[in-house]
Amino acid sequence: MFSSYETTKQTVTIILDGKPQRVPAGVSVAAAVLGTGKTHTRTSLISGEPRAPFCMMGVCYECLLEIDSRKDQQSCQVQVKEGMIINRQIRTNGEEK
Amino acid sequence: MKHADIIVIGGGATGAACALGLVREKAGTVLMLDKTFGIYRPSRANFGLTGYLLKGLNDAVYAKWAFKAIQEWAEFGPQLEQDSGISLDFALNGVGEPFLCEEEKAVRVQQTQQLKEMAEVNGYKYNCEILDRYEFSQLIPKMELGEKVIGGMFSSDNGHVNPLFMLRAMRKTYINEGGIFIAGESVMEIIPGQSHTIIKTNIESYVCSKVVVAAGHGSTRLLNHLGVKLPLFPLRGQLMVTNRQPPMLPIPLFLVRQTGEGTFMIGVSIEQAGHDIGTTVEAMNSQAKKAIELFPIMAEFNWVRSWGAIRVITQDDSPVYDTIPGHDNIFVLVGHSAVSLASLHSSIIPKWIISGRKPKEIENLGLRRFHV
Amino acid sequence: MKDAFGITTIGFDVAVIGAGPAGISCANSLADMGLEVVVLDEQPNPGGQIYKNIEHVSSACLNILGDDYSAGQPLIKKFRHRNPTYYPGASVWQVNSDGHIFYSKDGISKEEAAKFIVVATGAMERPVPFPGWTLPGVMSAGGANNLIKNGGLVPNGRVALAGSGPLLLLEAVHLIDMGVDIKAILETTPAIPNISSLIHLPQALGRMDLLKKGISMLQxxxxxxxxxxxxxxxxSVKGNDRVESVHALKGDDSINVDADMLFVHFGVVPNTSIYRQIGCEHEWNDIQRYWYPQSDKWGRTSLSNVFAAGDGQFVHGAVPAALKGELTALAIAADMKMIDKDERDKQAKSIENQLQNELKPRSFIDALYAPILNLLDVPKETLICRCECITMGQILDVIDEGCVDPNEVKALLRPGMGPCQGKMCGSIISEIISMRTGKKIKEVGSLNIRPPLKNIPLSEIAEIKFLA
Known part of the structure; x- marks a missing residue:
C-alpha cells in the first residue's frame, strides 16, 4: 500500500515475522512494517478481523506489535533499531500463529 | 404526581436485584429510581466473586445467609442468563487464596476452623480445604507459582460472575418483566404519610405504598431526614487490570482473577479515603509486586487501567435489612457483597417486602443491633 | 516534599509535557528567563505532530510539506541551542495535581516532580465511525501525513479522501504533489457554506493571505x-480484508469509488487525556463539538499550578500554539517572581497582538467546517469501540435500558476498556447518548480518564523508581 518517495540512504535490518527486511533508519516500527508492503499489523483478539495502524500518533492502539519479545507495543511510537525482532500479532481461534 | 405500588431507590446491584424480585413476584407497579453516577457505583469495586469464603467471621447469622446465597446462585445465575440473554461469565467452580508466608496461613487455618465449627452448629457444611504448595499448584496447572507461595486454601463451591454484566442483566430482565426504570433522577426527599409515601426527586414527585431504600451510601442522607442514622462508612478499593491474555487461570483467587475476556484483575487494597475514587501509584506498585510474587509471568502483562471505588461497609460487616422505626412501609437494604447476595436480594427479600413478614433467618440483620 | 500549600518543593521549576510548537516555545521562553525546565515527550525527536521529524526529513519531503512545515525549524533549532533537560521517548502515564509525574522511558518507569506543569499535548483527529472504518487501508489523513514526515512513505495505490476540514484538503494537495493517484475527495461539508459561518467572514478577511492559501488549495x-x-x-467502505471500494450518498445519488486506501479527517480536537486525569475542569464548545480545559488567557487551568498550552488548550493551529506557549511561560515566570507583573503584561502585549492577528480567520473556519456527525446514519452493526468490538446497536440497547452516563455504558458493555482506554470511542459514546436521549452533551458528560495514560508492563510499575 505504501512505498518510499525516494531512495533512502541509511537502512537497518529488522526481522519481521521471521524474515530479515531492510528498512529506512530512523522511522517508526509501524511505518517500517507498512513500508514492507504488509497491509495489516494484527488481528482483533475479539473478532479476528485484520487491523492496521490508523492514527500513527499514539492514540488508537491499532498498531500493536510484538517487538523484541514484548507483546502489545505501540509500534508507531517506537523507532526501528538494527536487529529488532518484530512479529505481527496475528491470531486464529484465540491461539497465536 | 406519578403513582407506583413500590418504589426502589437505587439501581445498583442491591436495588436492581430487589426490584427484579418484586416484578417476578408480581408486586404491582414497581419503579426503580437511579441517580446514575457511573464512576461512584460500588459494583465497579467488586471483584466478581460469588462466594461465602471467610464471610461472617463475627456473625453466625450472616455466615449462614452468605452460604445460602451461594447455594441459591446455582439456580439464580443460569436463570438470569436465560431471561436476559446476557452471558454473565458465571461459574461455581471454586475460589482460592494463596499463602505467601506461614503467618498468613496460620490466620486462615484458624478462621477456617472457626467458620467450620459455626456451620456445624447451624446445620450446614462450610467447604474449604487448606492445601500445600503442590496441591495448590494443581489447581492452576497453566501458571507457575512464585517461589514464596507455600500453599493456599480452596473452596470448590464458591464461584465468580462479571458483576457489571450481572447488573445489566438484572436491570434488563426487570424492564422486560414490566418494571419501570428511571435513570438520571436523584431522590431529594422521602416524605412518609399514613398510607402513602411521597418521593421527591430533582425532577418529579412520586407517590407509592412502599419504599425500598437501596441507595448505598446515598441511603445515609435519605434516612437522616427520617431520624435514622445508618452505621455505614466508605472503604476504598483500588483495582488494576491488564491486557487480554490466553486463558490460564481457571479459578479466581482473592488477589487476582482472570476474567472471561482474558484480562487479569488485581485488587487487594482496602483503605479509608472518604469518597475519593482516585488511585495512588503506591497502591499500584504494591499490588503489581504482589501479583508478580504470586505468578512471575504476570510481570510481562501490560497494565491497562486502574480505578478506585467505594465500598459500602457496615460497622460489623454484615448487611442491614429492616424497616425504619415508625414506618413499616419504608424498607432499607444496605451493605457490601451485593453481588454474592444478589440471589437472595431477588428472592427472600422481595417476598418479605411484599408480605411485611420478616423471615426469621434475617431477624438479627436489622438496625437494632447498632442501637440506633 | 511539599510546602504548606501542598506544592512540591523538589524537582524542577516547570515540567512541560509535549514537545510540539507550544511545549517547545514555552520551554524556550522559560529557559530564557532562567527557570529549570524539564521537557517530557513521547516521540524520539522534538516537533510534535505538526513538525514531526523536522530535523531529519529529506529535502524532497520538506519541499512537498511546504512553508507551514519548515516554519518549525527555527523553533527546534532554538530548543536545541537552549538545551533544557529533555526526555524524548518518555510516555507520561500519570500526573498528580501536586506536581508529581510518572512516566515510562526505555522500559523503565520513573517519578519526576515540578512546581508547575505545562500540559502541551496538542490535538488529535476526531474519531468518527462509519461502516468499514476498521478495515486495513482506512487511515486518518494525519496518519498518512505522518508517514510522509517520518517514513518518507507515499501511498502507491488508488486513494480516496473523505471527511471535512482544511487539513483534509491540505493532505490532498500534498498527495497530488507527490503524484499519488487520488480517485475522489468526499467532503461532508456542504457545498453552500452554512449561514452561521458567514458572520465570521468579515473578520477572516483581515487575513487574506491565509484565505488565499485555502483558495489556492481548492484550485x-x-x-x-x-x-x-x-x-x-x-x-462507508467495503472490502474483504482491506479497502476495495468507498461509498457515499450525495442527495439521492450514490457515489461509488474503487480504491485501495481511504484517508479520513473530521477535524481536530484537543487531546484532553492528561487534563482529565489530573482533574482539570472542562468546558464544551458547541460549534466544533469538543471538550477543552477551562483556562484563562495564560492557559492557567482550574488547578493553579497546571497550565494548558497549544492546541490542547483550544484548537488554534501551530503558529498560535507557539504563541500561547510563550504566554504561559510569562505567567509562570511571574508566579516564580522571575519577572514582575508589569513586565509580564508588557511582554504579553505584543504576543497577544500577534495571536489576535493569527486567529482572525479561525471563527470562520471553525463554523465553516463545523462537524456534521450524522450518527443517526451509522448502522447498528458498525463498530464504535474498535478495541473491544462494541457496535452501535449494542450501545443503543444499553442506553434504551436506562443507561444515560458514558461511564455506566462503559461499565456495563466494555466500550473504552481496551488498550486505547476510550481515546477513540469516548467522545462518540457521549454523542450517541446525547442523540438518543435528547440530553445536551454537557449533561451527558464524558468518560472518566484514569491512570495509566499509557499501557505499561506490570514489571515496570512493580519496579518503578520513586523520587527519594
Missing part, C-alpha cells in the same frame, strides 16, 4: 481533475 485540487464531492452522507 490545485480542481486543476488535478479529481472528482470532489461536497455535502456527502453515509460514508
Amino acid at each position: 490545485k485540487i480542481k486543476k488535478a481533475g479529481i472528482p470532489h464531492y461536497k455535502g456527502i452522507r453515509k460514508l
